[in-house]
Amino acid sequence: MLIDTHAHLWDTGVLDYPWLAEADTLPKVFLPADLREGDREKTRFVFVQADCLASQGLEEARWVADRGADDLAGIVAFAPLETAAVTADLAALDAVPGVVGIRRLLQDADEELLDSPDLDAGLEAVSARGWTFDACIHWQQLSALTRLAARHEGLPIVLDHLGKPPLDSDDTQTFALWRSQLADLASLPHVFLKLSGLPAETVSEPTAGALGPWLRAAFDLFGPDRSMLGSDYPVSRRRGMVRADWFDLVASALGASAAEWAQVREHTARAVYRLDLD
Structure with missing residues (x-):
């Protein structure tokens, strides 16, 4: 089994997604059948909140x-x-079948929020329910996220999209700075990595050659036991790519052994999100 740990669904006729109004390349309705298009093997998926109005999260x-x-x-x-x-x-979300974690987007937040006691209290409440926290940030926030994660050792934290690194920069110093800050985060054993979301973060062609150095650097820091696959579809769907193409790209870029790939494609996700699957 392959587990896609980062998939989105939405219907703008049902809920409100203001950000989609300006996303001309994305569909206004995206359902499970659309996600499955082009699948080449049995794939299960974890739905990740798609940034509807805050009042509509439940x-x-x-x-x-x-x-x-x-x-x-x-x-x-x-x-x-x-x-x-x-x-x-x-408590209301606990009554919804299948909820395994929470994501409150941090990518546009300032460091004051990431350092705030109010957010700490909320994260402790998530931890008390045995759930995970998905952290979606920009790479410049990695140090702030490391401080946050260090305060919550009992909470599994999943870094989405490699921390949205500066993929279109050809500056080796920028790459080294991202990697150094990612290494600090990876030193915390309760933090995990999603190999996801990169096609949406680059204007270049998303190929194994272009994205491989970033994927491999992150994978080397976290290792297979703390890395998992995510498509970020349809947000990261580019030029006719289906999510199976992304999974193949990641496999090619990592060059992982069979045992490592089995861990990345299934077993890390099962453990981190405590998935009970047949």
């Missing part, structure tokens, strides 16, 4: 659970973790 999780997709492995839902209502919000 409704989004319920909508995904109600799709009845046999290949849905789990739901990483949205909750405004820094608010006073976090306990009630998480």
Whole structure:
């Protein structure tokens, strides 16, 4: 089995996604059947919240659970973790079948939020439920995320998209700075890595040659036991690529052994998200 740990679904006729209004290349409706297009093997997926209005996070999780997709492995839902209502919000999400984690986007947040006691309290509430936290940041926030993660040793934290590195930079010093900061984060054993999302972060052709150095550097830091696959589809769908093409690209770039690849494509995800799959 292959587990895609980062897939999105949405229907703008059901929920509101303001960011999609300006994303002309993305569909306004994307359902499980669309995600499966081009699959070449049995694939299960973890849905990750798709940035609908904050007030609709619970409704989004319920909508995904109600799709009845046999290949849905789990739901990483949205909750405004820094608010006073976090306990009630998480309790409501706990009643939704399949919720295994929370993502509150941090990529546009300043360091004040990442260092705030209010966010810390919300993350502790996530940890108390045995869930994970997906961290979606830009690479310049890696140091702030490392500080945050160090305060929450009992919470599995999953770094989305390699921390959105500067893929279009040909400056070796910039690459080295990203790698150094990623190494600091990787030194914390409760932090995990998604090999995901890079096609959406580059204007260049997403090939194994172009993206390989970034993927391999991150994989070398985290290792197979803390790395997992994610398609980030449809956000990272480029020039007719299907998600199976992305998985093949990652496999080619990593050059992993059979045992390492089995860990990355399935077993890390099962362990980190505590997935109960047949």
